[in-house]
Amino acid sequence: MNQLGLFRTFIAVVERGSFTAAARHVGKTKSIVSKQVAQLELLLNLRLFNRTTRALHITEQGASVYQHALAIIEQVDSLFQLNTSVSDPLTGRLRISAPHTFSETTLMAKLPSFMKLHPQLKIELVLNDHYVDLVAAGFDLAFRIGQLDDSNMIARKIGLCQQMLVASPAFIACHAPIEAITQLAELPCVVDTNRREGAKWLFVRDGQTEHVRVSAKLEVNSAAAAAMAAAAGIGIALLPEFAAASFLESGALVVVLPHYTLPSMGVYAIYPHRDYLTQKVSALLDHLS
Known part of the structure; x- marks a missing residue:
């Protein structure tokens, strides 16, 4: 029994999401792929997938086997590449x-x-x-x-x-001067719900950490959409630099409360x-x- 072959087939099923797609990828029939997965389950005495008529779901044990199988296959493949040049093309x-x-x-x-x-x-x-x-x-x-x-x-x-607190010039002109983060709680804001902190915005000033919970005029799960909304004057937005950069360059957005520091994100x-x-x-x- 080619045990490495069974693991390669299993990996293909996990990554392709079905026996049919895996069979197409490895150049085997669907029945052979299904049989090899069943052989591997018997060999390991583990259920690797939960099967229904419409879907295939990897089990928790199957996910663990997948990680270990990848490591084994990659190390085996690397042994056959020891004599190849490091400049060989990636495929x-x-x-x-x-x-x-x-x-x-x-x-x-x-x-x-x-x-x-x-x-x-x-x-x-x-x-x-x-x-x-x-x-x-x-x-x-x-x-x-x-x-x-x-x-x-x-x-x-x-x-x-870097994070940036921004608003449109028109928004700034229509409101009283924004001089402290406490004012943000009373102003309309655009909240990117992809941020783990949501509407809780963190600031640093003079080495002291401060935070404010803002009121969301608009919630959207996209930094790009939040930037567009802020540029349209809907409210103040806390954005990653890559989402705000083009709007800042064009003048559609300006920085708010520049004397505060916003923590960088990794x-x-x-x-x-x-x-x-x-x-x-x-x-x-x-x-x-």
Whole structure:
């Protein structure tokens, strides 16, 4: 029995989401793929998937097996590459999850140059403003901004993102001078609900941390949409720099309360915990850093 082959088939099913898609990917029939997964379950004495007539869901034990299987397969594959040059081209597929606005304004500014360096590498970039399960969804890598949850994932900090408090010149002209953060609670604000802190905005002045809970005139789950709303005069917005930059350059937005400091947010690359980091992921992270 080719146990490594069973694990490769299992990985394909997890990453493709169905026996049919996995069969198409590995060049086998659906029945063979299903049989090999069943063989692996028997070998491990574990249920790897919960099957229904309409869907296939990986079990908690299956997700753990997937992580370990990836590590094993990658280490085995690396043994066959020991005699190859480090300059050999990257091949295969790299599946990435990343936030919408960050991807559109920042990541896509860097990704094309990486792809030109590695023309044989295929990249699937999936934009998600919600946190995804990397293992269950078959992602090699995810980008997240701000505070991270504790998990069994590996997080690598690749940069910092400055936050900015902004409003349109027309909004500023229609209101009394804004001189203290306490005034924000009484003013219409645009809240990006993707921020983990939501309507609780944190500031630093003279080394002291202060926060204010604002009243949301508009709630939207997109930094880009929040920037557009603020530029349209709907309210004050707390935005990441990459969402506000173009509006600030054009004069559609101006900085509010510049004498206060807003904490920077970390930009992190998240990938499954494994002893061996794939060359594809490592190369991309080095390029972005």
